[in-house]
Amino acid sequence: MSRLTNDRHAQDVAALRTELAGLAVGVKLIRLECVLSRKYRADQPRAPAGQSDGGRWLPEGTGGGSQAQSQTEDAVLEDGSRVLSIRIRAQPHTDWDEQHTVTGPDGTRTVFETSGLTQTIRDGDSNEILARNLLTQDGAEPEAFVQLARGRPRPSDELARRFPKTLEAAESLFSVLSGRNTSDRKAIFAAPASEYIPGDAYNDPAMWVGAVGQTELDQLCPRNREVQAIADAVAAGVKASGNYFGGQDFGNKVHAGIAGVINARKDPNLVAETSFDATTGTDAKYGARGSIRLDVLERSQPSTVCVYDHKAGNAYLRGPRSVDIATVVQRRYPGALRYILIQIEPMV
Structure with missing residues (x-):
């Protein structure tokens, strides 16, 4: 087999793996939409004060079984920004998947979806993916993803255009998550240390904001x-x-x-x-x-x-x-x- 054929085969394999990863995230988002489709009750019980999750909404079906669990929190910052946080998991004792929708003072919406250490950032209005980043021991690293739409700007171009707004949304989310720090989980904001000049080209859009455990924090x-x-x-x-x-x-x-x-x-x-x-x-x-x-x-x-x-x-x-x-x-x-x-x- 020629070297050119090997290179093409490797590229095809990489593209298929990326598409499968995207589909896996898509399945989790469908599950999330199913949870969100249920009416939210203002009388839903909260965890008692004094516990690590004190004040948070208790999930439906906390008695056990296979029912998906969900938690919802809403916060408004002094500048008028709003952060709506949804956390779900399919089974007790499994990791939570999170979705945070940040609405800026001007109405711009940005969505941060986190599954494990992978975070997808979306335009909250068009639902277009702006970036998908993985948190590593070196910080946030960009991940490739399949963009099926045709005739639209590349995600990297769109993120560059929206970067100031996306950055502001990430800052707002970090402020809210920091207020929810516990002894074993802390919010972090991983971002590039470069000049952020509106209108200039931006070559490394990788950022990641969310809570990590002590093990990840020690590595970082x-x-x-x-x-x-x-x-x-x-x-x-x-x-x-x-x-x-x-x-x-x-x-x-x-x-x-x-x-x-x-x-x-x-x-x-x-x-x-x-x-x-x-x-x-x-x-x-x-x-x-x-x-x-x-x-x-x-x-x-x-x-x-x-x-x-x-x-x-x-x-x-x-x-x-x-x-x-x-x-x-x-x-x-x-x-x-x-x-x-x-x-x-x-x-x-």
């Missing part, structure tokens, strides 16, 4: 437990001292204490309170007007940087600006290809 950001331990110890010390005035002052002292511990180590791969002037790109002092600041940066590998945002008191992450994050990452670690955003809440 090996020092996350260390950062969490520092945050816990500093927050406990500030609380025990009683030397603070209200939640904001408590948060400020926790931030300063964490930065002091981390920067005292003089580890170039783990730095805190990194600030740059948004206009000039030069180093800036903490809190300087017009500056861009990130709490903690961990260079987990030459191409990936983990960005930790600390939550203290009643504060929560408010729509992180990916342009600013990417700018700081690029300034501090030139050559970084991607960043992974994580919210850390001190356990005190």
